[in-house]
Amino acid sequence: MSTETIGEKLRQLREENNLPLRKVAALIDIDVAILSKMERGERKLTKEIVLKLANTYKYNVDELLVLFLSERIMYEIQDEALGEKALKVAERRVKYLKENKGK
Amino acid sequence: MSTETIGEKLRQLREENNLPLRKVAALIDIDVAILSKMERGERKLTKEIVLKLANTYKYNVDELLVLFLSERIMYEIQDEALGEKALKVAERRVKYLKENKGK
DNA sequence: TATAATTTTGACAAAAATAGTCAACGGCAA
DNA sequence: TTGCCGTTGACTATTTTTGTCAAAATTATA
Numbered sequence: 001m002s003t004e005t006i007g008e009k010l011r012q013l014r015e016e017n018n019l020p021l022r023k024v025a026a027l028i029d030i031d032v033a034i035l036s037k038m039e040r041g042e043r044k045l046t047k048e049i050v051l052k053l054a055n056t057y058k059y060n061v062d063e064l065l066v067l068f069l070s071e072r073i074m075y076e077i078q079d080e081a082l083g084e085k086a087l088k089v090a091e092r093r094v095k096y097l098k099e100n101k102g103k
Numbered sequence: 104m105s106t107e108t109i110g111e112k113l114r115q116l117r118e119e120n121n122l123p124l125r126k127v128a129a130l131i132d133i134d135v136a137i138l139s140k141m142e143r144g145e146r147k148l149t150k151e152i153v154l155k156l157a158n159t160y161k162y163n164v165d166e167l168l169v170l171f172l173s174e175r176i177m178y179e180i181q182d183e184a185l186g187e188k189a190l191k192v193a194e195r196r197v198k199y200l201k202e203n204k205g206k
Numbered sequence: 207t208a209t210a211a212t213t214t215t216g217a218c219a220a221a222a223a224t225a226g227t228c229a230a231c232g233g234c235a236a
Numbered sequence: 237t238t239g240c241c242g243t244t245g246a247c248t249a250t251t252t253t254t255g256t257c258a259a260a261a262t263t264a265t266a
Contacts, residue, residue, distance in 0.1 A: 003199060020212060031256065037211060062185060069189030072179045076183060077172055082165060084197055086172035089241085091190045093177060096106060098187075125242060134226065139242060146225085 006067040011039040013057040020047070028052040044072075109153070109170040114142040116160040131155040 004012075021039075025032040037043035043089055050068045054061040075093065077083030104132040107115075114143030117127055124142075131152065138148040153171045157164040 003196065014112060022212070033214075033216095033257080034255075036215090040214085042215095062188075065183075066188045068186050068194055069180055069183060069185060070192040070196060072201045073193040074178050074206050076179060077197070080168075080172060082169050082172060084109075084194065084201075085169045086176060087190060089169055090176040091175040091187065091194075093106065094180070094187055094190065095131065097206060097233090116229085125241075136228085136243075136245095137226070139244090143243085145244095161240090 001068075005041055006045060006064065006071055007041040008054055009064070010045075010050075013059055014039070017057055019056075024053070024056060027056055033080060040048070069091045109148060109167065109174055110142045110144040111152075112167070112170060113156055115140070116156070116162055120160055122159075127156070127159060130159055153187055162174075 014021075021032045021035050025035045028035075030049065034043060038049065040057050045068060047068065048063070050064050051061065053059075054064045073087070077086055080086070109110045117124075124138050128138045131138075133152065139144060141148050142151065148171060150168070152172065153167050154164065156162075157167045176190070180189055183189070
């Protein structure tokens with residue numbers, strides 16, 4: 001199972017592409033320090049940045065977005081004993097909303 | 104299936120207990136306006152407030168907390184096409200963390 | 207080694223999001 | 237009317253997040 005964080009994944013992709021922070025930061029127009037922190041999980045990523053990086057590395061956008069979103073979700077329930085229950089309830093409610101979309 | 108929001112649930116509980124906003128707000132030490140907005144979903148609830156209200160109404164804390172958490176989760180993935188996938192991934196990762204807790 | 211390139215770190219300021227306070231307003235019933 | 241209840245919006249304060257920068261640390265290369 002994949003237990004790596006989105007930050008670790010992004011760093012891996014960057015290294016596979018042999019790109020220094022400096023170049024990637026310039027490409028997506030953010031500060032090097034920020035990108036460094038994002039890769040190490042010290043700063044939160046944004047959806048926009050994830051999209052730009054997926055494009056930069058020509059990597060599957062959906063896979064990265066799912067990783068990104070799942071991490072935001074886990075952040076919400078960190079250390080919560082009822083986290084798993086909440087996840088299941090959220091799933092049911094999302095499904096319900098989908099079935100009745102536009103209504 | 105329960106599709107009501109935590110705010111609606113809390114309002115329902117307050118009305119069942121025949122308590123005006125004024126009294127509940129005083130009991131849990133917040134402004135009436137805030138409580139009014141929280142019940143109507145105009146302001147976000149906090150875990151602390153949910154706990155206090157569960158105690159005030161003598162209602163199942165876990166049920167309210169699950170509702171509260173699931174709503175925060177859903178807020179994170181609102182309008183995201185990949186929301187359900189992200190939920191499933193989050194679930195798997197949470198389970199994984201639980202199995203390997205303390206490691 | 208030493209020199210350059212890369213990455214990390216922390217301090218600081220700017221901006222945005224959130225939270226709290228308060229008074230006025232509208233609805234409703236005694 | 238008067239009183240009680242709930243809602244609304246404006247305003248301020250506080251907290252959190254974000255961006256910028258330079259110095260320090262690390263790593264790679266000549």
